[in-house]
Amino acid sequence: MNNLDIPATSQTPVVCFNEETQTLSIVGECYPENISKFSSPIFSWLNSYLECLEEQVVFTVNIELVYFNSSSSKMLLDLFDRLETAVSEQQKNIVVNWIYDPENESALEYGEEFKEDLNDLTFNLVEKEI
Amino acid sequence: MLEKLYEFKQMHDQCGVMLCFSGYLSQELMTGIGETLRNKLKQEEDSNVVLKVFAIFVEHAQNIIRYSAEQLVSKNEDQTLGGGILVIGKEEGHYYVSCGNSIQNNKIPDLNEQLTKLQKMSKEELKQYYKEQRRKETPQDSKGAGLGFIELARKSEKPFEFSFDFINEQFSFFSIKTLL
Numbered sequence: 001m002n003n004l005d006i007p008a009t010s011q012t013p014v015v016c017f018n019e020e021t022q023t024l025s026i027v028g029e030c031y032p033e034n035i036s037k038f039s040s041p042i043f044s045w046l047n048s049y050l051e052c053l054e055e056q057v058v059f060t061v062n063i064e065l066v067y068f069n070s071s072s073s074k075m076l077l078d079l080f081d082r083l084e085t086a087v088s089e090q091q092k093n094i095v096v097n098w099i100y101d102p103e104n105e106s107a108l109e110y111g112e113e114f115k116e117d118l119n120d121l122t123f124n125l126v127e128k129e130i
Numbered sequence: 131m132l133e134k135l136y137e138f139k140q141m142h143d144q145c146g147v148m149l150c151f152s153g154y155l156s157q158e159l160m161t162g163i164g165e166t167l168r169n170k171l172k173q174e175e176d177s178n179v180v181l182k183v184f185a186i187f188v189e190h191a192q193n194i195i196r197y198s199a200e201q202l203v204s205k206n207e208d209q210t211l212g213g214g215i216l217v218i219g220k221e222e223g224h225y226y227v228s229c230g231n232s233i234q235n236n237k238i239p240d241l242n243e244q245l246t247k248l249q250k251m252s253k254e255e256l257k258q259y260y261k262e263q264r265r266k267e268t269p270q271d272s273k274g275a276g277l278g279f280i281e282l283a284r285k286s287e288k289p290f291e292f293s294f295d296f297i298n299e300q301f302s303f304f305s306i307k308t309l310l
Contacts, residue, residue, distance in 0.1 A: 010161050031188050033157035033195070033209070067181055069188050070277035074264050105178045106185075117261060 004045045012038055013065060017045070023060040031069035039075045043082070050086045055093060064099040064128065066107070073110070080114060084121040095122045102127050146219040154202055154211040160191040167218060179310075183218065183225050186285050186308050189278045190229040191216055198231035199301055224287065230305040238294055238302060245306075248279055249289040256284045282308050 004024070008014040013028030024046075032038045053059055061083065068076070086092040098114065100107035108125060115123045142150060149167055151159075164184060171180040200213030214231030233241070251259060260280045268276060282290060285308070292306040 010165070011157070031192075033192075067185060069185070069192065070281040071192075073281075074268065074277060077264050103177060104181065106181065113257070113261065117265075 004042070004049075006041065015042055017049075021060065022057055023062060025062045025064070027062075027064045029067045030065055030072040030075075031067065032072075035071040035075050039079075043079075046079075046082060050082075050090070050092060053086075053092055055091055058093045058095060061094065061096045062099060063096065066101070066104065068110075077114065077117065080118055080121060080123070084118055087122075088120040095124065097124045097126045099126045099128050101130075142219075145217075146221045147217055148220065149218045150216070152215040154200070154213050155191060155194050155216065156204075156209055156211045157192075157195060158209070160188070160195065163191075163216075164188060179225070182285060182310055183227065186227045186282060186310065187216075187218060189282050190227050190306070190308070193278055194229055194231045197233070199233050200231065225310040226307055227310075228305065228307040230303055232297060232301045233294075233304045235300060235302055238304075241304070242294070245279060245290070245292050248283040251283065253284065256280060260284060282306075286310065 003019065004015060004017040006012075006015040008028045009032075011029065011032045013026050013030050015024070015026050017024050030038075049059075063076070065072075080096065083094050083096065087094050098111035100111055102108070111123075111125045115125065148170065149163065151163060164187060167187060168180055168184055171183055175183075194214035194216065195210055195212040198212035198214045202211040202213075203209070204211065212231060214229060217226075217228040219226055219228075248256070248259075260277060263277055263280060266276075288309050290306055290308045292304070295303040295305070297303055
């Protein structure tokens with residue numbers, strides 16, 4: 001499995017996969033000029049990863065974003081939809097943790113709105129420990 | 131311009147301008163201005179206010195970069211520059227972000243209809259509409275997700291205000307102001 005390790009920039013989050021824990025982390029801020037240019041390597045990695053993912057293995061996705069713009073919000077929904085399809089159609093075992101800073105009023109609200117739009121994907125709202 | 135500069139500055143002060151940019155805006159430049167804005171705001175406001183002003187600033191700035199009729203594509207990089215004006219300030223205790231750029235006259239009817247519709251929506255309606263639009267395929271002529279104005283309406287304390295000023299047969303100047 002190819003590794004995924006995209007370093008953060010001032011406008012994009014760090015995106016990395018830890019093979020030991022089977023965890024994908026997206027941490028930082030997201031408001032690039034061209035969202036599809038940023039997200040396409042992530043989606044191609046994800047597609048090949050999901051193909052090989054065995055049913056008994058739990059794939060964890062940790063998302064911790066301080067700020068993201070409206071086009072990134074669409075990209076995140078596409079990401080969750082992709083994961084949800086893998087759960088509902090291929091019985092994959094996936095957990096998404098939406099990690100929010102309790103002092104950031106919008107972070108929890110955005111997480112709740114994603115959760116409302118998802119049915120089969122385990123989507124946890126996790127308060128960040130300070 | 132030298133004689134007018136102080137007058138220009140005074141006018142800014144009267145309007146409570148904290149930061150003003152006029153010219154061609156790029157994503158890089160926007161990021162730099164955004165950082166300056168956050169650093170300045172952090173000294174006076176709590177982190178939620180800082181993020182809210184910043185979020186509104188980004189949506190407005192990216193609208194200029196993407197949709198201004200004055201476009202430049204830099205030669206070496208695939209970076210777009212959009213011409214416009216962006217003002218962040220405070221009046222009567224409320225932060226505002228105002229932005230303007232020229233647009234083609236034939237784009238006015240659709241934009242006018244879309245913004246008028248958003249102006250009339252309640253916060254709950256805006257939330258539902260945002261979620262509906264987010265589910266849709268991105269419109270073809272949109273370089274983002276087409277959600278920017280909805281996001282602005284949701285973040286805005288009062289409905290945003292906007293106007294179109296006639297420039298010539300082909301172009302008008304589009305202005306929009308969001309108040310926090």
